[in-house]
Ligand SMILES: Nc1ncnc2c1ncn2[C@@H]1O[C@H](COP(=O)(O)OP(=O)(O)O)[C@@H](O)[C@H]1O
């Protein structure tokens with residue numbers, strides 16, 4: 229039975245979708261079979277990052293409405309074998325309810341080692357649906373006050389939905405910018421403010437982000453790929469030392 233993890237954030241644009249796609253590919257490199265569920269109805273993006281957006285016919289709403297069987301709305305990533313995506317509906321009005329998400333995920337989880345659910349930012353209806361079927365959560369934040377601001381609200385809601393395994397990824401980390409900003413004395417203060425245990429740090433990597441936006445997986449000798457590999461190993465229970473690039 230696979231593990232279901234929701235990828236969340238307080239504020240938008242912290243890198244949830246980039247992390248969902250990058251971490252998915254890293255888990256596959258470890259030998260896992262991975263499904264990414266995009267729950268950002270009306271704003272889907274994972275399909276673009278996996279290079280399958282031109283092929284989409286069905287999405288999660290079509291499964292629920294009986295337009296297709298689940299397998300027809302699950303697309304394989306062309307460049308990463310064993311990485312699959314279930315796209316979000318194109319319209320917010322087709323958003324899936326928490327109870328249906330729970331029922332659907334319960335069936336799908338039998339076929340994958342990991343399901344990663346890309347949530348919209350904040351604590352609205354999309355977040356409630358994305359987090360409903362999860363047994364663990366990743367909070368994605370950047371090391372700056374505006375990004376860390378909503379973390380406590382998200383954490384509170386996750387705990388309320390019985391998700392106690394909440395871990396933090398600090399994304400787009402750039403040590404020079406962090407020092408120059410001079411808001412936090414060190415990374416421990418950032419982790420304290422987010423209020424969750426650290427799962428990993430992903431460096432600012434503009435080359436990787438640009439590739440990802442063009443539908444290429446983050447892999448090979450990219451700084452972000454190394455970070456994803458370490459995070460994936462920790463998710464699989466390995467003890468991997470913390471590296472700040
Ligand atoms: N580690 C990173 N280094 C550089 N740019 C990044 C990184 N992670 C994300 N980005 C960029 O930040 C922007 C927001 O990322 P995205 O994954 O769409 O965030 P979200 O899903 O949280 O809204 C995108 O332009 C993306 O390419």
Ligand SMILES: [Mg+2]
Pocket residue numbers: 244245246268273346
């Ligand atoms: Mg997103």
